[in-house]
Amino acid sequence: MEFLRGRHWQMPPAVSSGQLETRRRNLRAALQLVVENDGRMTRAEIARRSGLTSATVSSLLSELIQNGYVRDGRLAASTGGKPATTLNIDRKRHSILVIVLRPLLLHGAILDLAGDMVVDVVEHLTTRVTPETVAGFAARLMDESNHEVLGVGLQIPGTTNHGRVIESVQLGWHEEPITDLVQAAVGAPCIAINDADAEALAESVSSPDAGRSCLFVHLGEGIGAAIVHDGKLMLGPTGRVGEIGHVRVVYEGSRNVCRCGLTGCLESTSSLSAMLGPAFRDEADLDEIRALAATTDANERLSDGARALARAIRLICATLDIGDVIIGGAAPALGDTFITDITDDLETYPAHGTQAITVRYAQSKNPFQGIGQHALRELLGIRWAAPTVGEDSPTFRETASRETA
Structure with a gap:
């Protein structure tokens, strides 16, 4: 965010770096409240939520309006005095x-x-x-x-x-x-x-029933995974959390050769390319995917792919104490049988001492x-969806500083 991080907005030279960051933090928090409550929040309500003075809130909103992030909306319902003005996101700038x-x-x-x-x-x-x-x-x-x-x-x-x-x-x-x-x-x-x-971020927004921690698996021409905990993506020191496609999970029998050159990789068995055949492309629409999944040749490969994916899921969930697994990408077009096959394998070979695992398809469209x-x-530095308990977007009162910078 260039404006709220500093490129489009500068404090006078006499202002300390601490005051500058306080001002930016309060601007972000005020904007977050407007975004969450588009057309419903007033200046007085922001002041009550934050504990900041009315003058400070008025100054914050004036700056956001001047720079094209917020605009005044309609009058709120009167509570006995002059009706307050609600605040809207400025969609035009x-x-x-x-x-x-x-x-x-x-x-x-x-x-x-x-x-x-x-x-x-x-x-x-x-x-x-x-x-x-x-x-x-x-x-x-x-x-x-x-x-x-x-x-x-x-x-x-x-x-x-x-x-x-x-x-x-x-x-x-x-x-x-x-x-x-x-x-x-x-x-x-x-x-x-x-x-x-x-896709994991999208699911955390669109699925209110998503657990505190979940494993998201993307299936397409390749395979990738993401771990979300308390609304935060786990990224790792080099940003490579979830690179599970080229982990070997198949050891027995004849193993598929993966496009990475090795054999037995998860992607070589459980990607949609492996399960649906070379006709699958990431650009395929849902009807094309359903047609490929309905062929006789795909049935056995889908079963094998579900079994291999269950192995990976079992190990990841046991390691990280995760009970919620969401399968996304183009996988929802495979239908309920694929999810049932994964669940059956997880229940047939449970990892004792771990929590039960629930697997479902992604819901975000x-x-x-x-x-x-x-x-x-x-x-x-903000988000469209309102933060929920435990997420990394704190409430305004937690974010806004009581300083009046």
Whole structure:
């Protein structure tokens, strides 16, 4: 977030760095409350929630309004005196670009500050996507925006860390500085996240029944996983948590050769490419996937894939004390039988001493929800969905400083 982190907003030179950070923190917290309660929150309510003075809250909101993040809305219901004015997200000034990458497809959107889609663009490719292709697509998407673009979020099938794609077998990329290329093309900050992490964030928003800790598994041409605990993604020191696709889980009998060159990898048995055959592509729609899953040839491979995936799930859940497992990517198109096969294997061979494991499909239907949430958090330090108990977005009272900077 450049404005709230400092590029578009500067305190006078005499102000200390501590006061500067206090002001930014309070601006973020005030904006978070408006986003959570679009059209329902007033200045007086923000003051009550925060413990800050009315003058400080008024100053914070004036700055957010001046810089195009918040606008005055309708009058609230009168409680006896002059009706207060509610506060709305300003949808007309800023936007975020989000792009979901697939080997032969780019799906981009322009989202306003409320998270609503302003523009939706799909580009089918005849050759495998390159970093330069993505940068050009981002620049064209930028031209479609009538807003000031805060930044660009990329959702990538592969391992990402600090803006680099460390490895993407699906895209054929290795150590690609993708965010630098896109940032140079559009002149705005760019952040990247892998598929599993983005989908896990989307699920934590769209599924109120998600547990305190959960394992999210993305199935497509490849396999990736994400661990969410108390609303936070577990990333690890190099950002590689969840890279389970090339862990060997099949030792007996004839083992499939994985595209990494080894045999018995989880991806070689449980990816949708392995289970549905070479006709599967990440760009396939749900009807195409259902048709592939209904073939006789796929039945045995789906059963084998479910068994191998259950092995990986059992070990991860036993290690991390997780009881909730969510299967996403294109996997929901496989139907209930696949989930039943995983569950049956987990129940037939339980890891004694561990908690029971519940497996279900992902529920989020919005392809941009996860990358949008991640981009908003990285760019502005806020999120669209209201924080729930235990999440890493604290309440306003916990976040806002009592100092009046």
